Amino acid sequence: xxxxxxLVLFSGGQDSxxxxxxxxxxxxxxxxxxxxxxxxxAVELECxxxxxxxxxxxxxxxxxxxxxxxxxxxxxxxxISETALTRDVAIEMDESGLPNTFVPGRNLLFFVYAAAxxxxxxxxxxxxxxxxTDYSGYPDCRNDTxxxxxxxxxxxxxxPFAFETPLMYVDKAGTWAMAEDLGGEKLVEIVTEDTHxxxxxxxxxxxxxxxxxxxxxxxxxxxxxxxxxxxxxV
Ligand code: ZN
Numbered sequence: 001x002x003x004x005x006x007l008v009l010f011s012g013g014q015d016s017x018x019x020x021x022x023x024x025x026x027x028x029x030x031x032x033x034x035x036x037x038x039x040x041x042a043v044e045l046e047c048x049x050x051x052x053x054x055x056x057x058x059x060x061x062x063x064x065x066x067x068x069x070x071x072x073x074x075x076x077x078x079x080i081s082e083t084a085l086t087r088d089v090a091i092e093m094d095e096s097g098l099p100n101t102f103v104p105g106r107n108l109l110f111f112v113y114a115a116a117x118x119x120x121x122x123x124x125x126x127x128x129x130x131x132x133t134d135y136s137g138y139p140d141c142r143n144d145t146x147x148x149x150x151x152x153x154x155x156x157x158x159x160p161f162a163f164e165t166p167l168m169y170v171d172k173a174g175t176w177a178m179a180e181d182l183g184g185e186k187l188v189e190i191v192t193e194d195t196h197x198x199x200x201x202x203x204x205x206x207x208x209x210x211x212x213x214x215x216x217x218x219x220x221x222x223x224x225x226x227x228x229x230x231x232x233x234v
Pocket of ligand 1: 200215216217218
């Protein structure tokens, strides 16, 4: 096991792309893992390959560190959960105050599966884009949840795993700023053009912040963050 090797939970979205860049500036070896959990819009998974290719092309020093990309099939998750991310239904809040885009336990499962893979690949650090700020109401994105899980996984696998969440206290404007800090205009361009965030899987409408329907909660967060980041720059 190496604490200089990281495995990044990489979906092809804005947050995990910035986390991947973060990892590539800190670790000497970086592998990526994506999860197919029956997302009704698989467009995010298609974006993964493009983002990886573009990052390798634009940053030769990162290319040298990028190792294997893994995909894991977690399709049972959609069979056992009723959610707007895995069913074609409207996005709304449920009676408990959670949006129906919430897939119960999703991030917990992601980390446990990633740890099992990291164990085999010798990667002691797992990196995820979970975030408490701009809080979408997902209890499995909270720092306490992630860090107590890291303890459980370390005990249960008898390996000292570290779960890193560089965006935990960063808002969406800060995520754009981080992309610029880590990779300059070239990375901002990749994030804008090739990462996907929209819950509806819309790649037909291009805005200054990238592609999306423009009015689902994910697009609203991304657009709003972009606007605030841009305002702070000028
Ligand atoms: Zn959208």
